[in-house]
Amino acid sequence: MTLSDVPAAVRKKTVGTAGEWRAAGITPAQFRSLTRAGDLVRVRHGVYATRSAVESAAADPRQRHALRVAAARAAVGRQAIASHQSAAVLHGIDLLRDPGGDAVWLTRPPGQRCGRQLEGIHLYSARLPESHVTALSGVRVTTATRTVVDLARSLPFMEGVVAVDSALRLGKTTDFGMAGILRACAKWPGADRARRVAGFSSEDAGSVLESCARVVFAEAGLPAPVLQAAIATANAEFIGRVDFCWPAYQVIAEADGMAKYDNPRRAREQILRDTRLRDAGYKVVHFTWSELFDTRERVISRIRAAFAARSSY
Structure with a gap:
């Protein structure tokens, strides 16, 4: 026996307790047959989903979680x-x-x-x-x-x-x-x-790392930075947008995901962009996820040192 053999009203159901499946029109014998055949799959204690629901959710993390939610609600x-x-x-x-x-x-x-x-x-x-x-x-x-x-x-x-x-x-x-x-x-x-x-909170925070950095900066007492600031040369030539900028100090901070370091082309582009930012008079501080969470004092110290070095330009 398969689900194609049960009434159409039952086939529309995807998740339910054993009692709900039986109340929908499946007899105890049919329920046992369907579970043995794998057409009904136990997704948590006492809750079963159709094989097609489980298989369609397998490739999609959101759909997998939706199936867990449906089972929990049951x-x-x-x-x-x-x-x-x-x-x-x-x-x-x-x-x-x-x-x-x-x-x-x-x-x-x-x-x-x-x-x-x-x-x-x-x-x-x-x-x-x-x-x-x-x-x-x-x-x-x-x-x-x-x-x-x-x-x-x-x-x-x-x-x-x-x-x-x-x-x-x-x-x-x-x-x-x-x-x-x-x-x-x-x-x-x-x-x-x-x-x-x-x-x-701000819609201009570009990533989870940037959101966390904003909190760390505030907790350290740093002035609030401008997010996604557009930086240009003295001749108004656009260089790019940066994660954090303190215009009064001409300091920029960039939150670096590891993907940037794993891609040689992106790493070269970052070096060239940093050179242009520094030529435009900015001090640039980079930090990674591990630095922000494992050695945040060093990150804050580097930014403060960049603030203090402003007069050297």
């Missing part, structure tokens, strides 16, 4: 909505820490009994107006704006900035949209931190 109740890190994954919003594994984040209405804790499911309790909910990859999920506000409320400041910067950069949220949700959750836990994150 386990805890269909009123649960993908939120927080799960919603970020489904929206394509950057996170500082990769959720990895099979973990899923859900929000469900207050007052529902939690029952036993289910492995890999992080449950939140909150009211979600319909305006805060959308659908992606076949599952109900908090909107991008509600998602980043929830992340900014619940995560450390830097991680919140990474998520909000990413959503702004991708055009998935706006300052106006976040302000509306922040007003609605003014008394919720973490709301003050979320307001700080929203006020600090």
Whole structure:
């Protein structure tokens, strides 16, 4: 027996508990036959998905996570909505820490009994107006704006900035949209931190590394840099846009991903561009991911030294 042998109404279903599959019209004997044949695949304890759903999700990280979310919702109740890190994954919003594994984040209405804790499911309790909910990859999920506000409320400041910067950069949220949700959750836990994150964040931060660097610079007491500043020669010849610029000191800082060093052509281009920037009177400081997180004091010291060296030009 295969799924093609069951009623059409059943074939439309992709994920459900064993009880839900039987309630949809599959007899216990048919259910056992389908699981033995691999047409129904166990995706978590007591929850089964069709083979086609599992196979189609295998090549797409977002679809894989959507399948995990669907399975988790089947386990805890269909009123649960993908939120927080799960919603970020489904929206394509950057996170500082990769959720990895099979973990899923859900929000469900207050007052529902939690029952036993289910492995890999992080449950939140909150009211979600319909305006805060959308659908992606076949599952109900908090909107991008509600998602980043929830992340900014619940995560450390830097991680919140990474998520909000990413959503702004991708055009998935706006300052106006976040302000509306922040007003609605003014008394919720973490709301003050979320307001700080929203006020600090910028659509001009070009990557996760740049978002983290902005936080490190602020914590070190450096003046706020101009992001994605356009630099030109004295003859108004455009040189390029730089990650961070302090015009008053004529200092530039560049956040370097390792891809730049793995590509010889890009490395040569960077050297030539640095030469033009320095010829234009700028001091250029480069730093990598590991330097920012493992030796951040050295990065800050190099920038401060560049500030002090301004008078030498």
